[in-house]
Structures are given as structure tokens and as C-alpha cells.
Amino acid sequence: MHHASRCRRKGSWPMADDGIAVSGLIKVYKNVRAVDDLSFTVSPGRVTGFLGPNGAGKTTTLRMVLNLVRPTAGTATIGGRRYADLTDPIRKVGALLEASGAHRGRTGRNHLRMLCDAAGIPISRADDVLDTVGLTPAANRKFKGYSLGMRQRLGIAAALLGDPDVLVLDEPANGLDPEGIRWMRDLLKSLADEGRTVLVSSHLLSEMELLADDVVIIAAGRLVRQGTVAEILASAGAAQMLVRTPRPEALVAELGDAVTATPVEDGALRIVGADGPTIGAAALRVGAEIHELTAERRDLENVFLQLTAGKADIR
Numbered sequence: 483m484h485h486a487s488r489c490r491r492k493g494s495w496p497m498a499d500d501g502i503a504v505s506g507l508i509k510v511y512k513n514v515r516a517v518d519d520l521s522f523t524v525s526p527g528r529v530t531g532f533l534g535p536n537g538a539g540k541t542t543t544l545r546m547v548l549n550l551v552r553p554t555a556g557t558a559t560i561g562g563r564r565y566a567d568l569t570d571p572i573r574k575v576g577a578l579l580e581a582s583g584a585h586r587g588r589t590g591r592n593h594l595r596m597l598c599d600a601a602g603i604p605i606s607r608a609d610d611v612l613d614t615v616g617l618t619p620a621a622n623r624k625f626k627g628y629s630l631g632m633r634q635r636l637g638i639a640a641a642l643l644g645d646p647d648v649l650v651l652d653e654p655a656n657g658l659d660p661e662g663i664r665w666m667r668d669l670l671k672s673l674a675d676e677g678r679t680v681l682v683s684s685h686l687l688s689e690m691e692l693l694a695d696d697v698v699i700i701a702a703g704r705l706v707r708q709g710t711v712a713e714i715l716a717s718a719g720a721a722q723m724l725v726r727t728p729r730p731e732a733l734v735a736e737l738g739d740a741v742t743a744t745p746v747e748d749g750a751l752r753i754v755g756a757d758g759p760t761i762g763a764a765a766l767r768v769g770a771e772i773h774e775l776t777a778e779r780r781d782l783e784n785v786f787l788q789l790t791a792g793k794a795d796i797r
């Protein structure tokens with residue numbers, strides 16, 4: 483990304499200490515190691531996607547970062563300090579969690595004003611953040627009449643009240659329609675462009691590929707991979723090939739154990755671990771006619787599935 487063109491709203495470069503650092507984090511519930519010796523870092527000025535199959539431990543991790551769940555072991559720090567030790571947490575960290583809501587009979591504006599009041603923030607800030615999230619037209623409507631998408635927007639507005647350096651968002655795209663998802667993407671990117679640290683969990687892998695600069699992938703409470711989206715895609719290795727042949731078994735046997743071959747629709751095979759020339763040569767050796775050989779682009783979704791295969795068991 484173009485770091486040089488990024489301007490910091492507060493007129494300075496992001497402090498190196500605005501990042502999040504998770505180190506040796508463990509959370510054991512009665513029967514399950516929800517988070518199992520997890521370490522990763524999240525940089526300022528970037529959107530970091532936090533990905534993992536259901537039950538991987540994403541929510542538990544985010545809640546430990548925010549001091550809402552007590553770690554069994556390990557630490558999570560924001561700008562070098564644990565959440566509990568932050569001097570002004572509301573202005574340092576904004577959070578959107580899955581269950582965040584508001585009193586049903588309260589208007590969106592009053593909900594935000596109450597939060598301002600509780601946090602010692604001028605109540606005029608409520609209207610600013612309503613505007614930022616596009617809820618001004620619904621400001622005086624009651625929360626119970628808000629759609630899921632409007633509730634998510636109100637949650638984002640609440641997270642932004644303290645103009646925080648760091649944002650921690652659990653599934654912020656939940657309930658948003660395609661236009662809302664695009665809006666969320668633009669908002670989070672612009673918040674990162676201002677130098678903020680943005681950590682966002684999601685199931686929407688194609689969206690993450692568009693949104694995130696970095697990703698942290700976990701499965702079964704453990705780190706699977708951390709890196710830039712480009713690195714993760716590149717690390718998946720050889721291109722994925724779509725092959726059509728009347729003799730798929732012979733071809734797969736010839737390619738050996740180094741490849742994984744998955745049957746796809748109408749008899750084609752998807753092969754990971756061998757490139758076009760390798761597959762062509764193997765086909766020639768066993769006399770398997772090739773009717774189609776197409777390189778498929780790796781995307782975050784199929785790399786994610788490859789990286790987390792077999793690790794996604796419900797625990």
C-alpha cells in the first residue's frame with residue numbers, strides 16, 4: 483500500500499506502539515482449549531483480518547484482547563499495555579462485539595449520547611459518528627425498529643465514539659447487504675489509512691481478500707498462518723489446475739502423493755501441488771488424454787480451506 487500518501491488525522495505518524503500483540507495466549511474452558519498458545523501481532527495503519535473456522539477461538543481471543551475474558555495464560559497488549567492498564571481505554575480502543583446491542587426503546591442517537599455521557603465524551607460526538615456510519619436519517623428512530631444492518635452500523639458508531647487509535651471488530655459485516663459490505667470495507671480502509679490499527683474477524687473470505695492488508699489465520703485455537711494477503715496466497719504454492727481427462731485415476735496415481743486431487747463438477751479434477759507441465763508429462767506417460775488443463779487463480783478462500791483442512795473439527 484502507499485504508506486507515504488497516508489495522512490494521520492492527528493497530524494502525526496502512527497506511534498509504533500499502537501499495535502496489538504498477542505503472546506502465548508491460552509484459554510481453557512472446562513472441556514476445551516478454546517485458545518491454545520496463540521501469538522500474533524497486528525500493525526497500525528493496516529487492516530488485519532482475523533480468520534478461522536467456526537469455533538477456532540476468534541471471539542475468545544478478541545474478548546481477551548479487550549479484557550472481557552481472563553486468559554488462562556499469556557498476554558494481549560495494545561500499544562504495549564494490557565487493556566486493563568490503559569489510562570484512557572475508550573479513546574485508545576473501540577470495539578464491536580457480536581452481542582453488542584442497545585435498549586430496544588431507545589433511539590440510536592440517545593443510545594450514543596448515553597455512551598458519551600458514561601465515557602466523559604462531549605455528546606455532540608454522537609451526531610458525528612452517526613454521520614460517519616450513515617445513520618443520521620435514522621437517528622431518532624428506536625433501536626427495536628433497526629434492521630440488522632442498521633444495528634451493525636450503530637455498533638460501529640459506538641466503537642468510533644472515542645476516536646480510538648485501535649479498532650477491534652468481531653464480524654462487523656454480519657447482516658450487511660452487498661452495498662453495506664462495500665461501505666464497511668471503505669470505512670475500515672479509510673480508518674487504517676489514517677494510521678489506526680484495525681483488527682477484524684470475519685467468515686467472509688472473499689470480502690477479506692478485498693479488505694485486509696494482513697491476515698491472521700487460526701484453527702482449533704492455534705495459529706495456522708500470519709502474513710500479508712499476498713504472502714498467504716503465494717505461500718500456497720503451485721497454481722491450482724483444473725484437469726479434464728477420461729482417465730482421472732491413472733493420472734492421479736502417476737502424479738503421486740505430492741498432489742491433492744479433488745473431483746469437481748462434470749468429471750473434472752482440481753489438482754493442487756503440480757503445475758501444467760508436470761501434469762501434462764504425467765498424462766503422457768500413462769497415456770491419459772487431456773481434454774482440458776486450466777490454471778485456476780488461488781483465492782483466499784481456497785487457500786484458507788487448504789490451510790485449515792482437517793483442523794476445523796468442532797471441539
Ligand SMILES: Nc1ncnc2c1ncn2[C@@H]1O[C@H](COP(=O)(O)OP(=O)(O)OP(=O)(O)O)[C@@H](O)[C@H]1O
Pocket residue numbers: 511512514515516534535536537538539540541542543797
Ligand atoms: N464461555 C464459554 N464456555 C465454554 N466454552 C466456550 C465459551 N466460549 C467459547 N467456548 C468454546 O471455545 C471454542 C472457541 O469459541 P469461539 O467463540 O472463540 O470461536 P470463534 O472462532 O469465534 O467461532 P465462530 O466463528 O463459530 O464464532 C469453542 O469450542 C466454544 O464452544
